[in-house]
Amino acid sequence: MTKAQNKVMSAKEAISRFVKDGDHLVIGNYTVGTCAELVFEVIRQQRKGLTLYSQSGVFDVEVLVAGGCVDKLVSTYVYRAGGKEGGSAVERALKDGKLEMEDYTNFQYNARLVAGMHGFSFMQVLEGPMVTDLFAKRSFMGENKYKVIGCPYTGKKILTVPAANPDVCIVHVQRADKFGNAQYWGALGSVAAASLASKKIIVSCEEIVEHDIIQSSPHLTLIPAYRVDAVVEVPWGAHPTEVLGYYNLDRTMYAMFFLMDMRGDSLKTWMDEWVYGCPNRQAYIDHYVASYGTGKLDAIKAKPYFSAPADYGSAYGSCWDNNGLERTMGITLEEMEKMMEERGMLNG
Amino acid sequence: MAKKYTLDELLIITAAREIHDGENIILGVGLPTTAGAMAKALHAPNAILMMESGIIDFQPLVPPNHIADANACRGFSYATDLFSAFTMTYRGFVDVCFLGVAQIDKFGNVNTTVVGDYYNPKARLPGAGGAPDFLSYAKRTILTMRGGEFVNKLDYFTSPGYLDGGDSREKTGLFPKGSGPSMLLTTKGIFRFDEKTKEMHLAQVHHGVSIDSVRKDVPWDLKMAENVTETPRPTDEEIDFVRRFAPTEAVGRKMMYEMGMANAIKQAQARGK
Numbered sequence: 001m002t003k004a005q006n007k008v009m010s011a012k013e014a015i016s017r018f019v020k021d022g023d024h025l026v027i028g029n030y031t032v033g034t035c036a037e038l039v040f041e042v043i044r045q046q047r048k049g050l051t052l053y054s055q056s057g058v059f060d061v062e063v064l065v066a067g068g069c070v071d072k073l074v075s076t077y078v079y080r081a082g083g084k085e086g087g088s089a090v091e092r093a094l095k096d097g098k099l100e101m102e103d104y105t106n107f108q109y110n111a112r113l114v115a116g117m118h119g120f121s122f123m124q125v126l127e128g129p130m131v132t133d134l135f136a137k138r139s140f141m142g143e144n145k146y147k148v149i150g151c152p153y154t155g156k157k158i159l160t161v162p163a164a165n166p167d168v169c170i171v172h173v174q175r176a177d178k179f180g181n182a183q184y185w186g187a188l189g190s191v192a193a194a195s196l197a198s199k200k201i202i203v204s205c206e207e208i209v210e211h212d213i214i215q216s217s218p219h220l221t222l223i224p225a226y227r228v229d230a231v232v233e234v235p236w237g238a239h240p241t242e243v244l245g246y247y248n249l250d251r252t253m254y255a256m257f258f259l260m261d262m263r264g265d266s267l268k269t270w271m272d273e274w275v276y277g278c279p280n281r282q283a284y285i286d287h288y289v290a291s292y293g294t295g296k297l298d299a300i301k302a303k304p305y306f307s308a309p310a311d312y313g314s315a316y317g318s319c320w321d322n323n324g325l326e327r328t329m330g331i332t333l334e335e336m337e338k339m340m341e342e343r344g345m346l347n348g
Numbered sequence: 349m350a351k352k353y354t355l356d357e358l359l360i361i362t363a364a365r366e367i368h369d370g371e372n373i374i375l376g377v378g379l380p381t382t383a384g385a386m387a388k389a390l391h392a393p394n395a396i397l398m399m400e401s402g403i404i405d406f407q408p409l410v411p412p413n414h415i416a417d418a419n420a421c422r423g424f425s426y427a428t429d430l431f432s433a434f435t436m437t438y439r440g441f442v443d444v445c446f447l448g449v450a451q452i453d454k455f456g457n458v459n460t461t462v463v464g465d466y467y468n469p470k471a472r473l474p475g476a477g478g479a480p481d482f483l484s485y486a487k488r489t490i491l492t493m494r495g496g497e498f499v500n501k502l503d504y505f506t507s508p509g510y511l512d513g514g515d516s517r518e519k520t521g522l523f524p525k526g527s528g529p530s531m532l533l534t535t536k537g538i539f540r541f542d543e544k545t546k547e548m549h550l551a552q553v554h555h556g557v558s559i560d561s562v563r564k565d566v567p568w569d570l571k572m573a574e575n576v577t578e579t580p581r582p583t584d585e586e587i588d589f590v591r592r593f594a595p596t597e598a599v600g601r602k603m604m605y606e607m608g609m610a611n612a613i614k615q616a617q618a619r620g621k
Contacts, residue, residue: 030401031414031415032414032417032418055430076476076477076478078474079474080471080473091472094469095469103475104476105476105478105479106434106476110429110431110434126434126481128480128508129508131522132480133461133505134476134480134506136505137504186427187399187402189416190429190430192429193429242417249417305423
């Protein structure tokens with residue numbers, strides 16, 4: 001089914017319509033350009049019982065787990081702030097028995113989504129990790145975390161992971177059109193796989209652009225409109241993380257977050273101020289500017305380094321030349337129709 | 349007179365010297381990216397620097413914040429996805445990979461996942477990331493350990509070194525011939541792995557470090573190279589590169605946090621807060 005319609009809506013509406021309690025939710029971004037505003041909105045709307053997929057579960061996973069949204073986590077990398085005295089929301093939740101976590105390698109995690117994206121039921125992964133505790137120690141995936149099969153062609157033992165098809169993907173990109181054609185560039189990571197494996201896709205973007213811009217640069221489109229359910233325009237939508245071509249990581253804000261993240265009570269204070277205390281991204285940015293001035297944001301704005309344009313031009317855009325002659329037969333439309341009539345080719 | 353250097357500078361520069369011209373290198377954040385940047389700038393101009401997020405053939409202008417940090421460079425040559433970054437490793441196109449270590453055993457097996465019981469952790473560490481696949485399939489791997497520990501038995505076996513030593517890694521048939529850790533770099537010295545037994549031994553100690561103090565950190569009877577030498581000192585050119593490219597890494601975390609905090613307070617005062 002094609003969804004060629006205007007899908008632009010607010011983050012609030014998108015999350016409210018497309019993310020349900022108990023969903024399998026995947027973060028489309030990989031370390032960089034985290035869909036921070038969509039993540040915050042999930043927390044503000046207090047979604048519960050999520051199974052969360054996050055490739056590098058740093059900022060996004062910490063706040064979602066601390067917000068009480070997540071029962072189960074599938075990841076390859078989580079954050080732990082501050083060395084021996086430090087900690088993380090994930091560590092605290094694991095210790096309290098409030099979170100179950102399944103560990104994969106970066107490649108295996110991605111391969112589950114690649115399988116899901118292409119409609120396959122499993123994916124072959126690199127067999128080396130078969131000897132490690134990743135294979136031996138399993139959490140809620142149990143025997144379905146991995147299976148070993150024989151290659152039907154070589155007989156070699158092959159390690160496999162099952163496909164993942166999350167209910168919904170939230171992802172931030174540089175730009176999209178109102179139909180949902182989403183363009184992303186930089187570290188491609190798992191952005192396409194996480195998005196396209198999912199049943200529903202919510203795209204947030206730094207800016208909505210005319211469809212013509214998308215059409216002249218299709219190599220940048222990672223997610224096509226017909227797969228997208230909602231488009232949310234959110235300038236600074238990934239702050240304090242970065243968006244290539246728009247702004248850098250806000251190192252001060254990020255460092256501050258991880259300082260607060262070391263303990264549960266201080267993280268709650270941070271979230272009260274920046275997540276619950278700001279009803280949307282505009283309020284968050286207003287609060288940021290009121291706290292730190294505009295200079296801090298100006299200092300991390302990207303200076304342009306444009307991609308060389310790829311020329312999608314061609315010699316002509318019609319079968320009829322400037323004189324109205326068909327390029328192969330050398331006749332006009334009128335002449336063609338006359339001949340078809342004369343030769344008795346026309347029915348009805 | 350030759351310049352004096354910090355321990356952090358020595359570690360970065362020692363790691364950089366392991367990179368040879370023309371090699372394809374997978375880099376992690378921190379010490380490895382600075383080492384890669386230095387190697388490319390000073391002695392390995394044709395090295396191809398790669399990150400598993402799919403940023404291939406880049407030259408960082410500032411130290412990347414993470415392994416998907418395209419903001420740290422002015423463009424790069426090949427934008428691919430994570431799947432392809434690992435399958436090119438599987439196919440043998442990655443010469444060197446750098447990995448950090450939290451726990452290591454005598455055969456170079458690595459834990460980066462958990463301290464204590466996996467199902468009831470004392471400390472939950474970051475986890476696997478790309479490490480198990482890279483340590484499996486990169487032609488050689490350089491391990492770095494700062495703040496980690498040597499153990500007889502890992503709390504969790506994240507990434508495969510030489511398994512039980514000897515030919516046990518090769519006998520599984522799972523790994524390319526000759527692959528595995530080639531070196532462990534710590535704050536005290538450099539360890540290498542015996543060609544036959546695959547057990548690690550102390551090869552070099554950093555300036556001012558005694559062999560006894562290294563032994564104390566290791567719970568088994570640590571073997572020694574025939575002639576344990578001192579880690580070669582960095583050149584002035586190398587030290588200058590690290591200070592200009594990655595000043596906060598040259599000074600180390602403690603001074604970075606201390607000065608960073610002081611600077612933040614100064615800026616807040618200037619805004620009248």
